[in-house]
Amino acid sequence: MTLDVVEIIKFVGGVAGLCTAGFLIYDRLVRSRPITYLGVSDYKADLRLRNVTKETVIIDEISITPKDFLRAARANDLITKNEERQKAFYPTTAGKDDARFLGEFVILKPDEERRFSLHRFASFEHAKDDEKLVIRCRWENTRTPWFTKRYVKVRTTVGRVKKLVDAAAAGKV
Secondary structure (H helix, E strand, O other): OHHHHHHHHHHHHHHHHHHHHHHHHHHHHHHOOOEEEEEEEOOEEEEEEEOOOOOOEEEEEEEEEOOOOEEEOOOEOOOOHHHHHHHHHOOOOOOOOOHHHOOOEEEEOOOOEEEEEEEEOHHHHOOOOOOEEEEEEEEEEOOOOOOOOEEEEEEEEHHHHHHHHHHHHOOOO
């Protein structure tokens, strides 16, 4: 009789331990990450990044697949506004030997939201509406390094982005 009670207590303790471990993994991997979504401003589609955590988050890569459809504009906090203009006007020569000009680097303070215009290329305008788009942002927090790279994604289609911009032009968004 007492062995049965002890086994029941061990079983309940094991289940509680597994539930606690599952919640901890969920809390670290899923809940405490930035949110990415698409919005519109000034009749253009933009990528919005929102930090919902209580610590600073760094976005150090924004990749858009297919590569020749869209590009996130001004997604580099390491260069000044004048250097951004220089990069826009002279893309092949601006910051040629400066590592700060390479890639993206966005700092999101706690509870901050930022937006980056998505520049559309000609291949985007001629693409089919059901063509898939994936926007992937690599992020990390400043508290502790993580053993693997962490990403947040936006999955959409060319047609949805075009409809979003059309709704903004019609004054609905």
